[in-house]
Amino acid sequence: MKTQPLLTILTAVNLGLLGYQVVKPSLAAASTADIPAVLRARSLEIVDAQGRIRASLAVLPEDPKVIWKGKPYPETVLLRLISAEGRPNVKLGASQMGGGLVIGGESNPTYVQVLAEGGETTLKLINKNGAERVIKP
Numbered sequence: 001m002k003t004q005p006l007l008t009i010l011t012a013v014n015l016g017l018l019g020y021q022v023v024k025p026s027l028a029a030a031s032t033a034d035i036p037a038v039l040r041a042r043s044l045e046i047v048d049a050q051g052r053i054r055a056s057l058a059v060l061p062e063d064p065k066v067i068w069k070g071k072p073y074p075e076t077v078l079l080r081l082i083s084a085e086g087r088p089n090v091k092l093g094a095s096q097m098g099g100g101l102v103i104g105g106e107s108n109p110t111y112v113q114v115l116a117e118g119g120e121t122t123l124k125l126i127n128k129n130g131a132e133r134v135i136k137p
Helices: 003-033
Strands: 043-047 053-060 063-068 071-073 076-082 088-095 098-104 111-117 120-126 132-135
Touching: none
Parallel strands: none
Antiparallel strands: 043 053, 053 076, 063 071, 076 088, 088 098, 098 111, 111 120, 120 132
């Protein structure tokens, strides 16, 4: 007589485990179905705990008001990594003219600029005193 309650408990546990195994794959599929394969947006901003923008990725439209080397500034994809003080210390850009990378130092105007535009490349170094060196091949 004492085995019947034990068998009932074991049967209930087995049914519970079977139900979990049947439901578990559908729960996993439901949670991954919400994750898009591609994220599409016009821009992306990452903010810190205080709400300040610390990184941004955007496509900037052509600006006919701004002239760059005798032509309107072209449409550009721009990635900015921004310090806590709001200074963009890293800029990586690409346009139809080419690409560029600027890495800024702690003090203004300290930076390194690498450009590849058209068939030309340059490396510009500027220190905090404003001393500048341009390297071209």
